[in-house]
Amino acid sequence: MDAENREQPKKEKIRFLIKKSTVSAFLFVFLYKISLDLVYYFVISQVWSYARFELHLNSLKLVESYLLLFIIFILMPKSKEKLSNVMVWLLVLLSYVPMLVLFAFMDQLRVYMYAVTGFWMLVFLLLKLPTVFLSPLKKIQSKTIRYSIFVGLSGIVFFIIYKYLGLSFSFDLTKVYDIRAEYVAVGVPFASYLFNWLAYIINPIFFALFLAKKKWVLVGLIVFLQALLFSVTGLKAFLFVLPFVLVLMWIVARKNPLAWIALGLMGGILLGMVSYWVIDDLWTTSLFARRALLVPAQLSFFYYDFFSENGPTFLSQHRVFRNFIDYPYHLNPPHLIGEVYFNSPETNANNGVYADAYMNFGFIGFALWAFLLTIILKLVDSFSRHQKITVTIAAIAMPSLFLTNSAFLTCLITHGLLLSLIILYLLPKEK
Numbered sequence: 001m002d003a004e005n006r007e008q009p010k011k012e013k014i015r016f017l018i019k020k021s022t023v024s025a026f027l028f029v030f031l032y033k034i035s036l037d038l039v040y041y042f043v044i045s046q047v048w049s050y051a052r053f054e055l056h057l058n059s060l061k062l063v064e065s066y067l068l069l070f071i072i073f074i075l076m077p078k079s080k081e082k083l084s085n086v087m088v089w090l091l092v093l094l095s096y097v098p099m100l101v102l103f104a105f106m107d108q109l110r111v112y113m114y115a116v117t118g119f120w121m122l123v124f125l126l127l128k129l130p131t132v133f134l135s136p137l138k139k140i141q142s143k144t145i146r147y148s149i150f151v152g153l154s155g156i157v158f159f160i161i162y163k164y165l166g167l168s169f170s171f172d173l174t175k176v177y178d179i180r181a182e183y184v185a186v187g188v189p190f191a192s193y194l195f196n197w198l199a200y201i202i203n204p205i206f207f208a209l210f211l212a213k214k215k216w217v218l219v220g221l222i223v224f225l226q227a228l229l230f231s232v233t234g235l236k237a238f239l240f241v242l243p244f245v246l247v248l249m250w251i252v253a254r255k256n257p258l259a260w261i262a263l264g265l266m267g268g269i270l271l272g273m274v275s276y277w278v279i280d281d282l283w284t285t286s287l288f289a290r291r292a293l294l295v296p297a298q299l300s301f302f303y304y305d306f307f308s309e310n311g312p313t314f315l316s317q318h319r320v321f322r323n324f325i326d327y328p329y330h331l332n333p334p335h336l337i338g339e340v341y342f343n344s345p346e347t348n349a350n351n352g353v354y355a356d357a358y359m360n361f362g363f364i365g366f367a368l369w370a371f372l373l374t375i376i377l378k379l380v381d382s383f384s385r386h387q388k389i390t391v392t393i394a395a396i397a398m399p400s401l402f403l404t405n406s407a408f409l410t411c412l413i414t415h416g417l418l419l420s421l422i423i424l425y426l427l428p429k430e431k
Helices: 002-047 059-075 083-105 110-126 139-165 173-186 191-212 216-233 236-252 257-279 283-310 333-342 353-361 364-383 389-402 408-412 417-426
Strands: none
Touching: 002 059, 002 083, 002 257, 002 283, 059 083, 059 110, 083 110, 083 257, 083 283, 083 353, 083 364, 083 389, 110 283, 110 353, 110 364, 139 173, 139 191, 139 216, 139 417, 173 216, 191 216, 191 236, 191 389, 191 417, 216 236, 236 257, 236 389, 257 283, 283 333, 283 353, 353 364, 353 408, 364 408, 364 417, 389 408, 389 417, 408 417
16 A cells, blocks of 8 residues: 555656656747747748748638647647657658648648648557567668668769769858859769768768767768768768767757757747848748748748649659650659749749648548658668667658658659668667
8 A cells, every 4th residue: 555655656757757758848838939930920921022922911720720730739649759759750840840830921722721731640650550670680780781881882982973073172151053054964873862872871871870889980981971962962861960879869869859859940940030130030930930041931831822723743743654654744843833823933942741641632631741742750660679870860861851852762862861761770779
């Protein structure tokens, strides 16, 4: 009886801590949404109205946007023990919340916003299904394959750079467009695959792994390879991959990572607003709030607007399916949207999982893509079992971002989501 009495306060304390962490996460997620509302109202719609960021505030939809966010937050998984949950948090905060902002401030259509909300509700429901855990390979086998991929891909990329582009280092951000133009003009074979796989998947994962093992020389090698890739391609994303992974590694080690992610996003937004008001600097807001968060949300609504009027593609934009289905448009989807909505067919208006789902199969596509995303999330949990989350977070960091602004099949192959799952399965296990 005494033992039961001693256990009771412990259980009550655990419940209190869980409730406190949930309330804290709820508070910061909503503050993040408020900060994004404010930056859109005071900065984005004023400075970038020419880029079709108009201000047509609908007060009722503004209230609805907070109600929808409340519903999604309540249904969203909260435990940090599953890597898939962190991936869901990133996707919701980076793609769903910005859409809620434009839903209200650009007075976008309810039918699409509610369809996206239904997509997430279906994903949360499917995630409750049991996960099938695959047996890991023997330690020596997984280690051999893991390092073979790392050494092989790094060696191939280094050779390609040496042969076609030359070894050079430049961190001048003002010259990136000139460097990028030279890189594109060379036409390096298979670069869109090999460079992406190394920069977005292999380097971040092994950076986290070597950092956790305190193998500083190998950490330095990863930094060298990443810097070289940025210097010869001019792709700014390559430069920010490792800092982004480092921040995520720190966040997932905290007690309430969902709150920390929301706080970090809110901090970046507020920093951009302050720098604009104080020193008339738009760079931070343009790069973070506008380009990373609101442009994909804007394009998602444009995709719905176009394909709801003109009909879906049924995957015919992909070469492998064109043998079976005729593609009905004169440009591929990203350039088609660029031509129609920005009068610029050169604009590559890529978009993420929501637009991709609707573009291919209409509203049915949301159910199909929810099922596919759930399979990916279940595989993430299966492969990351008994692994350090501070290492495995690197495997889903960039794929999570790409799912917000690239088509599903493009994420799987070109951006390396499939390769990320393979490496995740091969990472060392903990007892």
